Amino acid sequence: MAAGRAVDMGYRDVYWYKNGIAGWRKTHNFVESSDYSYANRKIPAPLTAGELRQKLKTDERYILVDIRDDKSRKKLGSIDGPTLQFPVYRLHMDHDGLPEDKILVLYDIRAKQAPSAIRYLLKKRFYFINLTYLKGGITAWKEAGLPMAAP
Numbered sequence: 001m002a003a004g005r006a007v008d009m010g011y012r013d014v015y016w017y018k019n020g021i022a023g024w025r026k027t028h029n030f031v032e033s034s035d036y037s038y039a040n041r042k043i044p045a046p047l048t049a050g051e052l053r054q055k056l057k058t059d060e061r062y063i064l065v066d067i068r069d070d071k072s073r074k075k076l077g078s079i080d081g082p083t084l085q086f087p088v089y090r091l092h093m094d095h096d097g098l099p100e101d102k103i104l105v106l107y108d109i110r111a112k113q114a115p116s117a118i119r120y121l122l123k124k125r126f127y128f129i130n131l132t133y134l135k136g137g138i139t140a141w142k143e144a145g146l147p148m149a150a151p
Helices: 002-008 021-027 049-058 070-076 086-096 116-125 136-143
Strands: 062-068 083-085 103-107 131-133
Touching: 049 103, 049 136, 070 086, 070 136, 083 136, 086 116, 103 116, 116 131
Parallel strands: 062 083, 062 103, 103 131
Antiparallel strands: none
């Protein structure tokens, strides 16, 4: 079920219609179609925690984009490095605020939302070479014992 998968990916306040889309249509409710052609688009290879740490040390073009919500950020902390906070639920409204001249490294809890967010950004205006994500998310970073930002 899509709602269950959305909850697994970290979305909050997920609701679903008990009878599904067929039941929705049967009651003559409006169904709108969206263009999700970006959903299956190929994305750049992820960086491991060690690779990302090295890139952050040696290349100032790399910038982290934390796509988690505030609750997750408070609970798990943040990676030490240049970071922009763009929760995934705001990305469709605020993606214009992301720099185009940097290499954006998206991260979430376990790298479940980052690939979809990258596909979305590729469709909107970003180049393939300017986007990647942290393999395993902040969980992998913490397991590798890498530096966290001070609270």
